[in-house]
Amino acid sequence: MxxxxxxxxxxxxxxxxxxxxxxxxxxxxxxxxxxxxxxxxxxxxxxxxxxxxxxxxxxxxxxxxxxxxxxxxxxxxxxKGRAIAGLIISLLPILFAAISTMSPQISTPIHFENELKERKAQVIERIKDVRTAQRAFRAEYQRYAEDFDELERFLHANPTELRCDIEQLRYIPNSDNEFILETGFTKTSSNRTGPFIEVRAPYKLFLDTIKYQQEIINLIDEEVNVSDRYPGIKFGSTDEADNDIGNWE
The missing domain is CATH 1.10.287 (Helix Hairpins)
Structure with a gap:
């Protein structure tokens, strides 16, 4: 008792x-x-x-x-039950703050990779249309169109199957920027003169350089200094005639 x-x-x-x-x-x-x-x-x-x-x-x-x-x-x-409960509850704001801080560092690279994949696919589809149009122009004139104005006039007079409207052909998707277009003549491997073409869309012209500034810097650095590739989408070469191969192929 x-x-x-x-x-x-x-x-x-x-x-x-x-x-x-x-x-x-x-x-x-x-x-x-x-x-x-x-x-x-x-x-x-x-x-x-x-x-x-x-x-x-x-x-x-x-x-x-x-x-x-x-x-x-x-x-x-x-x-210690109530003390443990008080400690756990009091640490929740710190935990939420840590998660909020870490979340962008985890999610941003994932979002960037998804956006990069999607926008590259759109640019490739458009630049393929540019190549199709330029091939048709060359078949007619044995050279490439010097600019998009000349190419558009040809397409209006000579309908060619494209995925986009003729007036949109010059523009890089997801931007107001035009493809960089260079054409001319150069020596071939057999020492003959032939037409060359190079059409480019740098990453910085179709990716969000504000939202993903550091990711784009890293991507360009890797493409140029590690992989020795053009930092963007392009086909053709200013150094080689009769070459309209795309760097995505």
Whole structure:
């Protein structure tokens, strides 16, 4: 009988002794409730008075910090349940902040790779039309059109099967920029003179250089310095006649 009474007294003493852990949990919960209340007032009622924009945030921060401190201290006292709960809840804002900080670093490269793949496919489809049109022009005149104006006039007079409208042929998809077009004549491998063509669409002309600035810098550096490739989509070469091979092929 005395043993039972003594055990009950020890349990009650332990609960009373860990009031600091309980206080930590209560303070943390109060800070979350006040934070939700502050957000409701500012967003729903549009109340931006000094109390809600300055005083209340300081109060919420102090309650959260005290709750965190009391919960940590309460871990040294039995029972630890409420102290552990207070500590976990108080660490949630830190966890959410860390996730928010890390999320763009994880998601941005994935989004960039998806956008790069999609836009490259669109540019390749359009530049293939340019090549088809230039091949038709060459079959007629034994040279390539010097510019898109000349090429468009030819296409209007000589209908050619294209995927896009003739007026859109000169433009790089997802931009207002035109393809870079160079044509002329040069020596062939057999020392004859032949027509050459090179049509280019640099990455920086059809990718989002603001949103993905660093990713594009890294991509161009890898293409040029590591893979020794043109940083973009192109076909043909200013150094070789009778060559209209695309760098995607």
């Amino acid at each position: 005395n043993t039972t009474i003594s055990s009950d007294n020890n349990e009650q003493t332990q609960i009373q002794n860990n009031r600091i852990g309980t206080a930590g949990l209560v303070l943390v919960l109060m800070s979350f409730i006040l934070f939700s209340f502050e957000g409701y007032i500012i967003n729903s009622l549009n109340d931006k008075s000094l109390f809600f924009t300055l005083i209340l945030p300081v109060l919420i921060g102090n309650l959260w910090l005290l709750g965190l401190i009391f919960s940590i201290i309460g871990l040294r006292i039995n029972p």
